[in-house]
Amino acid sequence: MKKRYCCDEYVRSTGVSRRVFVRTGGLAMVSFGLAPRFVGRALGATAPSQGGKKVLVCVFQRGAVDGLNMIVPHGDREYYKVRQNIAIEAPGRGDNRVIDLDGFFGLHPSLAPLQPWYEDGHLAIVHAVGSPDATRSHFDAQDYMETGTPGVKNTADGWLNRLLAETAEGEIGGRQALMRGLAVTRQEPRAFSGPQASLAVGDLQQFLGGEGPPVRRGRPVDQQTDAANDMAANDMADERQAAEERRQAAQRSGGNQRRREALVSGFEALYGTDENDIVLSTGSEALDAVAFLKNADPLRYQPANGAQYPPVGLGRQLQHVAQLIKADVGLEIAFADIDGWDTHRQQGGAQGALANRLREFGQALAAFAHDLGDRMEDVVVLTMSEFGRTVEQNGSQGTDHGHANACMVLGGQVNGGRVYGEWPGLDREQRYEGRDLAITTDFRDVFGEVADTHLSPANRDALFPGYVLEPRTYKGLIKT
Amino acid sequence: MRQANDAATIAHVLNRVAFGPRRSDWERAEELGAEGYVRWQLEPESIADGQVDSKLDRLPTLTMDIGELYRDYPPPQRVERLMRQDEELDEEARRRLARQSRVPLQELGAARMVRAVESERQLNEVLVDFWFNHFNVLSSKGQVRFLISPYERDAIRPHVMGSFRRMLGAVAHSPAMLVYLDNWQSAAEEDRDVAGRAPRARNDAVEDAIRRMRGGGGGGMVNPRQMQQMQRQRRQQQRRNRPPGLNENYARELMELHTLGVDGGYTQNDVREVARALTGWTLTLGGRNLDPPGFVFRPDWHDAEEKTVLGTTLAAGRGLEDGEDLLDMLAAHPSTATFIATKLCRKFIADDPPGDLVDTVAGAFLRTRGNLRATTATVLLSDEFLGSEYHRAKVKSPMEFLTSAVRSLELPVGTNGQLGRTLGRLGAPLYGASPPTGYPDTAEEWTSANAILARMDVGSLLAMSAFSGRPGLGGGRRGVGNRGRDGGQQGQRRGRGAVERGPTGTVEARTEALLAQILPGGIGSDTGEKIIGWGESQDSAPSNAEIATLILGSPDFQRR
Structure with missing residues (x-):
């Protein structure tokens, strides 16, 4: 799947960065990866922040999560008829059943950590959401969802980039713009591509010159367990080796702080900002970002309220986002993603491949919300996936590419505790093309409403070219 | 195409036809000229x-x-x-x-x-x-x-x-x-006619028993009722192993990514029909992980009813030939020619390649019935290929960055796989592209802040390996093939005070020499001046490894 980035605003950094940068030897080069020498903890990474800045966090479930097993329509009898082997048992006594939400819909049991947020009215769900375009290609559908222009492939910019433009207050340039939007993904997400500065930092610790997390990438859900363990061991071995290389390299460089600083200044000389050259401008952003992030010292961060993030993947990504929100670096829009949803075979039911993936997903979101505590009043998390999966299970006890899906909206100001959206029904004649959940809510209406009510863009109609948002039809997902 | 052998042209050709310049290839390309080198390759x-x-x-x-x-x-x-x-x-x-x-x-x-x-x-x-x-x-x-x-x-x-x-x-x-792409798990839907009965499965205990019975001998011990029972068991087992329906994954990607391209003019219905045509293309033993899987066509899984793909009818009652005819059809389709031509031109010319050339290349693909040598030659021998506007127009992929760095430094590659593992750190693990699209081939996909920082990082390791006489990424930690250019002297060069390799002289002289080695052919930027200015402003003169680190991490080296 494609992955891209976002950015963060360094509002108050004016004039500090270069000096701090050189002084801290801030280059992220892993081979110089001594523990970062942090200076200037002024930005209060560990102190409770004053808050005030609204933040939107987008989480993309790449690979098309099976929305019908994530938010289960247990009240629709057809569900149990056509998913003999993979349906989640209706709510009742005991574990491994649907966690009922409203008598008709329920959460997959792996999403139990999210139940309290729903009960407290901070988690809303919109079901039967999707793109009016019929594509069942992951790649097209992700692009359409990220550009916000279903069916139009040549849209140059992403919807979050346009949102950044519409929420920018006055002239923001250079490093101030840098941290407004930030993706904790290895590559810039399409949603962020465009003229507004944005940044992909991948793993934050690695980005700042430390060691990365245990590697675990691109793991498909249907992988054999033995092979998975074996691969994980392999990755760990690679990672240990990489750490050893870094240690040796650091030794080789003699631990010579001055030499590192010298190289940093050399790269600074080579990477002047040039808006017209993607390599130069990205390199320049990268060097600035390292300096600023080091100054903000997010790595000294401890999650609050006993929040327990899954140590890798989305958990780690969201922990970075929480760190940066609390560090008040100026983050407005964050983007994270999690893959492994393309469950064509053996997806399992209450347990199994999809259940494991959902568990990680739910734990990560719940930890994020716990961690931010009161700060969640300023934060909205919006989840999305490019399309849903077939209503019926396929020949391999999995599901194929479908149409509508479900979104979650989580935050302190969310009108939660409800499942929004008109339910189209699962009977064959109610389905899209006889096979998939039909769409009753255009994804742009959900994204648009959340963005409009939470971040107040100057011109809401700029968000989705060719599509007009109608505030009077908003579902009321966010308190206004 | 010109028989050019000026340095800029040679550098361009080696950046595209090869994984970057290396001394021996440079000499060969100079000798043969651009066209000669391409024809040789x-x-x-x-x-x-x-x-x-x-x-x-x-x-x-x-x-x-x-x-x-x-x-x-x-x-x-x-x-x-x-x-x-x-x-x-x-x-x-x-x-x-x-x-x-x-x-x-x-x-x-x-x-x-x-x-x-x-x-x-x-x-x-x-x-x-x-x-x-x-x-x-x-x-x-x-x-x-x-x-x-x-x-x-x-x-x-x-x-x-x-x-x-x-x-x-x-x-x-x-x-x-x-x-x-899961096709081994795709079979005709329950209510469809299938092409035949199950093939005799090897290593199947029931099969063996039945064979023994039929062959007489020990089989005489088994009476007809037992035999019937065994046959029933066999049928049950075959039904159990048989997936109860279609899996569209391969069918879709076959058209979207392998042949027609996403705009190639197929519909969801075509995807389904293609999946039907390919039912029964599976693995021996149903791919049960225990014995080596091999391709097998299973007529009992194959949907033998009529199908219509892209307007062409595949008649009922056939087997393996459904899929073969389908592949013929897709390979010869004009959309496939355009899709492949676009990708090749994007690889060798520019992210947004000239449309006329794409048309020409697609024409060659169709005319030669998908002869890839001829198709590739049409790209590489075109006038556009050498166009100076395309020099360094591409941003290197992680693979291209790493290999070109190693080649320019003349570092030997070990056989322990360490160099390949570096690709993970550069964001593109070898054999690790998760989606069926593979890795992207356009600049914006490879240009992110952390990707560039990782290149600076890996570049520094390679530079140290090349110039400081210490083990590094080029060879391997186990020393396999890690002898450097000085062969067995490696041991003497370990540790502090190692003799630095590479050019000698002033910062300016060394920078120019290293630029000529790592970025031969001129770069049309002031990178050299910047490095020299930087080096001369340092309290102590930078080492060759440090200068090379900056060159490998420079904007110029990220392009090809």
């Missing part, structure tokens, strides 16, 4: 590659077939089964075998890097990278990692200068692709 069969061949001799799994690999490097599940059968196998042996099972993938990765950096057949290796990526499979999906070495060797390599249709067919028949 278009005939890899006639290029001797003895040094690489002898290095690859250290990697025995490269030539093994799937059966040999499963025998000598069994997957963990197979080991578990063996343990249950053989009590001699203890825990220690199990662990050893599990470790062993990684060897084929490691050796394949090592071989890919050795070839990319050191092979004389550079264009061939560039094309292997391109076509593997086009027909991407992910090593960590299911059993793919045990199947991937034969996949690259048999389905991709033999065809990169050959017939597209044959490559397409080899891929479609390959266990790796059947597993990666």
Whole structure:
């Protein structure tokens, strides 16, 4: 799947960065990866922040999560008829059943950590959401969802980039713009591509010159367990080796702080900002970002309220986002993603491949919300996936590419505790093309409403070219 | 195409036809001229590659077939089964075998890097990278990692200068692709007529018993009722193994990514019909992980009713030929020609290649019936190919960055796979592209802040390896092939105070020498002046490794 980035605003950094940068030897080069020498903890990474800045966090479930097993329509009898082997048992006594939400819909049991947020009215769900375009290609559908222009492939910019433009207050340039939007993904997400500065930092610790997390990438859900363990061991071995290389390299460089600083200044000389050259401008952003992030010292961060993030993947990504929100670096829009949803075979039911993936997903979101505590009043998390999966299970006890899906909206100001959206029904004649959940809510209406009510863009109609948002039809997902 | 051999043209040609300039290729290209070098590279069969061949001799799994690999490097599940059968196998042996099972993938990765950096057949290796990526499979999906070495060797390599249709067919028949895109699990829907009865499955206890009965001998012990019962059991087992329906995954990607392209004019209905046409293309033993999987066509899984694909009818009552006709149709389709031509032009010319050239290349593809040598030649011998507006117009992929750095530094590549593992840190693990699209081939996909920082980082390791006389990434931590240019003297050069290699003299002289080595052909930027200015402002003169680190991490080196 494609992955891209976002950015963060360094509002108050004016004039500090270069000096701090050189002084801290801030280059992220892993081979110089001594523990970062942090200076200037002024930005209060560990102190409770004053808050005030609204933040939107987008989480993309790449690979098309099976929305019908994530938010289960247990009240629709057809569900149990056509998913003999993979349906989640209706709510009742005991574990491994649907966690009922409203008598008709329920959460997959792996999403139990999210139940309290729903009960407290901070988690809303919109079901039967999707793109009016019929594509069942992951790649097209992700692009359409990220550009916000279903069916139009040549849209140059992403919807979050346009949102950044519409929420920018006055002239923001250079490093101030840098941290407004930030993706904790290895590559810039399409949603962020465009003229507004944005940044992909991948793993934050690695980005700042430390060691990365245990590697675990691109793991498909249907992988054999033995092979998975074996691969994980392999990755760990690679990672240990990489750490050893870094240690040796650091030794080789003699631990010579001055030499590192010298190289940093050399790269600074080579990477002047040039808006017209993607390599130069990205390199320049990268060097600035390292300096600023080091100054903000997010790595000294401890999650609050006993929040327990899954140590890798989305958990780690969201922990970075929480760190940066609390560090008040100026983050407005964050983007994270999690893959492994393309469950064509053996997806399992209450347990199994999809259940494991959902568990990680739910734990990560719940930890994020716990961690931010009161700060969640300023934060909205919006989840999305490019399309849903077939209503019926396929020949391999999995599901194929479908149409509508479900979104979650989580935050302190969310009108939660409800499942929004008109339910189209699962009977064959109610389905899209006889096979998939039909769409009753255009994804742009959900994204648009959340963005409009939470971040107040100057011109809401700029968000989705060719599509007009109608505030009077908003579902009321966010308190206004 | 001009017979140019000016430095800028040579650099351009080697950046595109090869994995970047290397001294020996530079000399050869200067001698032959741009066109001569391209024509020479278009005939890899006639290029001797003895040094690489002898290095690859250290990697025995490269030539093994799937059966040999499963025998000598069994997957963990197979080991578990063996343990249950053989009590001699203890825990220690199990662990050893599990470790062993990684060897084929490691050796394949090592071989890919050795070839990319050191092979004389550079264009061939560039094309292997391109076509593997086009027909991407992910090593960590299911059993793919045990199947991937034969996949690259048999389905991709033999065809990169050959017939597209044959490559397409080899891929479609390959266990790796059947597993990666799930087609091995696709069968006719319940209510469809199928093409025939189940083939006799080897190693099937019931089959054996039935055969014994029919063959007389010991079979006389079994009476007709028992025989009926066995046959019933066999049918039940076959039904159990048979997936109850279609899996569209391969059918869709076959059209979207392998042939027509997403705008190639197919519909969801076509996807379904293609999936039906390909039912029964599966693996021996239903791919149950224990024995080496091989391609098999199962008529009892094949939907034998009529299908219509892209307006063409595939008649009812047929078998394997449905799929073969389908592949013929897709390979010869004009959308496929345009899709392949666009991708090749994007690879060799620019992210947004000139439309006229794409049309010309697509025409060559159609005219030659998908002859990939002729199609590739049409790109590389075009006037556009040498156009100065395309010099350094491409941002290097991680693979291109790493191999070009190693080549420019003349670092030898070991056979322990360490260099390939560096690709993970650069954001593109070898055999680790998860989606069937493979890795992207446009600048914005490879230009992110952390990607550029990782390049600076890896560049510094390579530069130290090349100039400070200490072990680094070019060779390998185990010292395999890590002798550097001074061969056995490596040991004396370890540790502090090692003699620095490379040019001597002032910062200016050394910077210019290193630029000429790492970025030959001129770069049209002030990178040299900036490095010299920087170096001269330092309290103590920077080392060659540091200067080279800056060059490898410079904006200029990120382009090709």
